[in-house]
Amino acid sequence: MKLEFQMVSEFGDFLADGHLGNQFRSLRIECIWDRVESVVFDFTGVTNLTDSFVHACFGNMAEEHGDEFSRKVRFKGCSPLVRSFVSIAVAEGLRKHRELHAGH
Amino acid sequence: MLATGEGHPAIEVDIAAVKFLTPAAIVAILARCNRWKREGRDLSLVGVESCENLGYLQRIDFLTHLGVEIPENFTRRAASGRFVPVQTLNFASGEVDRIASEITRCTLPDANPEDDVYRILQYAAGELLSNAKYHSGGRAYVCAQFFPTRNQVRIAVADDGMGIRGSFVNTSREDEANTPDAAIRLALQPRVSSALLRPNPNPYAGQNHRGVGLSITRILAKEAGGQLTIASEDGWFDELHSTEQARPRPAIFFPGTLVAVSLHRDQIADYAAMHAEAMSQIGMGSIDTPGMFME
Numbered sequence: 561m562k563l564e565f566q567m568v569s570e571f572g573d574f575l576a577d578g579h580l581g582n583q584f585r586s587l588r589i590e591c592i593w594d595r596v597e598s599v600v601f602d603f604t605g606v607t608n609l610t611d612s613f614v615h616a617c618f619g620n621m622a623e624e625h626g627d628e629f630s631r632k633v634r635f636k637g638c639s640p641l642v643r644s645f646v647s648i649a650v651a652e653g654l655r656k657h658r659e660l661h662a663g664h
Numbered sequence: 665m666l667a668t669g670e671g672h673p674a675i676e677v678d679i680a681a682v683k684f685l686t687p688a689a690i691v692a693i694l695a696r697c698n699r700w701k702r703e704g705r706d707l708s709l710v711g712v713e714s715c716e717n718l719g720y721l722q723r724i725d726f727l728t729h730l731g732v733e734i735p736e737n738f739t740r741r742a743a744s745g746r747f748v749p750v751q752t753l754n755f756a757s758g759e760v761d762r763i764a765s766e767i768t769r770c771t772l773p774d775a776n777p778e779d780d781v782y783r784i785l786q787y788a789a790g791e792l793l794s795n796a797k798y799h800s801g802g803r804a805y806v807c808a809q810f811f812p813t814r815n816q817v818r819i820a821v822a823d824d825g826m827g828i829r830g831s832f833v834n835t836s837r838e839d840e841a842n843t844p845d846a847a848i849r850l851a852l853q854p855r856v857s858s859a860l861l862r863p864n865p866n867p868y869a870g871q872n873h874r875g876v877g878l879s880i881t882r883i884l885a886k887e888a889g890g891q892l893t894i895a896s897e898d899g900w901f902d903e904l905h906s907t908e909q910a911r912p913r914p915a916i917f918f919p920g921t922l923v924a925v926s927l928h929r930d931q932i933a934d935y936a937a938m939h940a941e942a943m944s945q946i947g948m949g950s951i952d953t954p955g956m957f958m959e
Contacts, residue, residue: 648948
């Protein structure tokens with residue numbers, strides 16, 4: 561199964577609410593993660609976002625899945641600002657994943 | 665006023681001499697007065713007839729939020745950057761993104777959503793509202809204003825909820841947040857969020873907060889020539905009080921949480937670079953992720 565989400569259709573041009581980011585991750589992605597071959601998040605039209613949103617959605621997802629996240633997830637249509645936010649949240653999530661699974 | 669009303673069954677708020685209120689004063693008074701009303705205090709507004717700036721208080725919906733309806737002898741126009749009406753948000757129905765965007769658009773009507781100043785104010789509004797929504801357990805009031813002579817933007821969010829110390833109750837670091845000042849200092853630490861510290865019955869559910877937004881907002885405000893100010897109970901934080909040349913702190917008792925941010929428009933150059941630098945200061949940086957970003 562291949563998924564693609566238009567983030568501007570899901571949330572508008574400003575992605576702000578951490579609760580909604582976490583809810584989206586949990587209800588739309590995590591519940592079918594094992595059946596998903598790849599997932600693309602298209603940020604075309606998104607002009608701004610908060611750290612609360614991006615860490616709740618993509619930071620948590622990267623923390624949960626580690627390398628599998630890196631294999632399955634792609635981002636497109638990112639402005640330099642969006643790319644910077646997402647990249648930092650993913651890095652933090654992957655760092656925590658490694659920390660949690662160190663020695664396993 | 666916020667301190668002297670404690671313990672009195674009846675409170676009169678005299679607005680006769682009010683000429684101007686900062687965004688922080690507006691939202692703090694609204695949050696405090698509405699909490700007094702909720703507690704069953706007898707709250708009345710006096711000096712309305714003699715208030716020289718009644719129109720100003722009406723235009724920002726200050727009186728409406730206090731439950732006072734007085735006929736308006738002016739025509740309401742779309743918010744123009746001078747008078748931005750106060751917006752409210754609560755846990756059940758709060759739309760953080762919509763309210764943050766609306767307050768930004770009204771405060772900076774000449775900016776567009778791609779401008780750095782627009783995005784930094786929208787970010788600060790989003791983070792402060794998100795915190796109020798998920799940590800306060802109450803109703804939040806938000807207000808912003810642009811001061812053209814100083815080229816300064818100010819935004820403030822106040823809630824009538826449990827306060828910062830209250831949000832750390834039943835968390836693993838409750839003992840560290842044992843005074844209002846200590847609770848504020850703890851909340852300002854990167855990677856500290858009361859939500860993260862609370863036992864999570866479902867570890868796979870994830871968390872809505874990473875304890876990043878407040879720390880980054882503080883750094884961005886400083887980089888933009890402004891500052892972050894926080895009041896909760898009798899706790900107080902601002903940059904001047906965090907230095908050795910601290911000035912006398914205001915006497916205040918505010919049972920919820922008040923957070924105010926100021927930014928100088930001409931000191932905001934490249935928001936993306938400012939944000940990345942702020943993240944780096946708290947030890948979070950990007951990594952090389954080959955192929956993760958498609959063109």
